[in-house]
Amino acid sequence: MAQAGTVGRILDSAEVLFADKGFAETSLRAITSKAGVNLAAVNYHFGSKEALIQAVFERFLNLFCARLDGLLAELERKPGSVTVERLLATLSQSAAAVQRGDPQRVAIFFRLSGLAYSQAQGHLRLFFREHYGEVFRRFLRQLAVAVPDVPPMEVFWRVHFALGATIFALSGMDSLRAICRSDFGVTLSAQQVNDRLLSFLAGGIRAALPAS
Amino acid sequence: MAQAGTVGRILDSAEVLFADKGFAETSLRAITSKAGVNLAAVNYHFGSKEALIQAVFERFLNLFCARLDGLLAELERKPGSVTVERLLATLSQSAAAVQRGDPQRVAIFFRLSGLAYSQAQGHLRLFFREHYGEVFRRFLRQLAVAVPDVPPMEVFWRVHFALGATIFALSGMDSLRAICRSDFGVTLSAQQVNDRLLSFLAGGIRAALPAS
DNA sequence: ATACGTTTCAAACGTTTGTTTCGGGGGGCT
DNA sequence: AGCCCCCCGAAACAAACGTTTGAAACGTAT
Numbered sequence: 405m406a407q408a409g410t411v412g413r414i415l416d417s418a419e420v421l422f423a424d425k426g427f428a429e430t431s432l433r434a435i436t437s438k439a440g441v442n443l444a445a446v447n448y449h450f451g452s453k454e455a456l457i458q459a460v461f462e463r464f465l466n467l468f469c470a471r472l473d474g475l476l477a478e479l480e481r482k483p484g485s486v487t488v489e490r491l492l493a494t495l496s497q498s499a500a501a502v503q504r505g506d507p508q509r510v511a512i513f514f515r516l517s518g519l520a521y522s523q524a525q526g527h528l529r530l531f532f533r534e535h536y537g538e539v540f541r542r543f544l545r546q547l548a549v550a551v552p553d554v555p556p557m558e559v560f561w562r563v564h565f566a567l568g569a570t571i572f573a574l575s576g577m578d579s580l581r582a583i584c585r586s587d588f589g590v591t592l593s594a595q596q597v598n599d600r601l602l603s604f605l606a607g608g609i610r611a612a613l614p615a616s
Numbered sequence: 617m618a619q620a621g622t623v624g625r626i627l628d629s630a631e632v633l634f635a636d637k638g639f640a641e642t643s644l645r646a647i648t649s650k651a652g653v654n655l656a657a658v659n660y661h662f663g664s665k666e667a668l669i670q671a672v673f674e675r676f677l678n679l680f681c682a683r684l685d686g687l688l689a690e691l692e693r694k695p696g697s698v699t700v701e702r703l704l705a706t707l708s709q710s711a712a713a714v715q716r717g718d719p720q721r722v723a724i725f726f727r728l729s730g731l732a733y734s735q736a737q738g739h740l741r742l743f744f745r746e747h748y749g750e751v752f753r754r755f756l757r758q759l760a761v762a763v764p765d766v767p768p769m770e771v772f773w774r775v776h777f778a779l780g781a782t783i784f785a786l787s788g789m790d791s792l793r794a795i796c797r798s799d800f801g802v803t804l805s806a807q808q809v810n811d812r813l814l815s816f817l818a819g820g821i822r823a824a825l826p827a828s
Numbered sequence: 829a830t831a832c833g834t835t836t837c838a839a840a841c842g843t844t845t846g847t848t849t850c851g852g853g854g855g856g857c858t
Numbered sequence: 859a860g861c862c863c864c865c866c867g868a869a870a871c872a873a874a875c876g877t878t879t880g881a882a883a884c885g886t887a888t
């Protein structure tokens with residue numbers, strides 16, 4: 405992590421600090437001193453703090469979406485066998501693609517997503533839709549095929565519900581596991597939490613439609 | 617909203633601005649000028665900005681938990697008929713208790729919850745557990761009864777997954793409804809979104825257990 | 829009317845923030 | 859060599875922030 409150039413070191417430090425404290429609560433001085441670079445380097449290489457935040461996201465999302473796009477393309481070549489579980493597992497695999505050696509980066513990725521999702525008032529939501537909306541719609545399309553009993557619009561809503569459950573659960577997984585240990589005396593691995601989450605999501609996506 | 621005393625006006629303005637821009641991005645000057653009070657009033661009445669944030673939450677959570685506690689007590693008096701759907705509806709009703717005349721306050725409540733959950737890494741979770749853990753465990757106990765096939769620890773995890781889905785879906789409901797309108801040409805009411813969410817959650821909570 | 833505790837007000841405080849400036853190298857090119 | 863372009867570094871910048879201050883205004887009980 406310390407070998408890369410100035411730009412890489414800034415990104416590495418920024419993503420950790422952002423995930424830890426939030427965007428506004430992390431100063432450029434904290435980032436640059438952790439990265440061991442000059443304060444002015446951020447504005448020189450990225451232009452502004454906002455642009456740095458966006459760059460951090462881009463590095464994650466490019467990895468995630470590239471992997472997801474490839475896996476979806478594979479699945480499209482063998483239709484008929486796409487199930488909800490397999491599609492959800494595809495998302496898991498894609499998320500794992502962001503770790504780049506450090507397994508903790510998956511957690512960082514989800515925490516950043518949670519931050520962005522709740523701050524969505526501003527530029528990040530538009531940015532996401534503009535740059536990665538295509539992959540997202542591709543996923544939505546395949547999922548609609550996997551659950552033919554659920555109308556596309558219902559699938560849309562359920563995917564967003566699932567997104568919320570995922571981001572929320574995984575961004576706070578550490579504290580949840582601690583509570584689970586103290587309340588039930590059981591320590592779950594990240595993989596076990598992931599399995600439970602996927603079961604929950606699959607059940608929700610396949611649930612009976614509301615009365616209305 | 618402008619009739620109440622200084623303390624009330626500060627709280628009213630603060631919750632709107634916080635929900636709109638986040639905690640760090642909202643200055644005390646913005647709050648006090650919107651409330652029409654002096655800047656120093658916040659530190660005089662609340663002590664600090666952080667204490668103000670906490671006070672905003674307490675006002676919401678007291679309403680929510682009081683209502684939830686009452687409804688759960690009612691349900692406990694007629695056991696045997698408690699279903700997942702009824703328990704989830706109980707939560708909906710409790711959330712509606714925070715609106716205090718203004719229906720928009722429910723959305724504010726959820727947006728604040730989303731912000732707090734993603735911003736404070738577990739700290740708010742601890743605060744919540746300390747102050748309102750009793751009500752929460754009461755709910756958990758009843759839910760475990762309603763789904764006897766799901767072990768209590770699994771219920772614990774699923775409730776937190778459900779919490780995430782709820783907070784994130786409802787805190788961004790406005791933009792989601794806009795996307796739904798543009799993608800499907802359908803405008804859903806808040807009630808319709810709520811019904812869909814509850815179906816999803818019930819399906820997730822009752823889902824088949826993971827293989828493990 | 830006087831005295832008292834509470835609340836409000838304008839002003840200033842000290843810090844921290846993101847950003848900018850300017851000077852100095854280092855390596856490749858003509 | 860000289861020139862150019864890219865990168866780094868220390869310092870300074872103005873603005874915004876949360877917080878504090880001390881005095882004025884208030885209602886109320888003596």
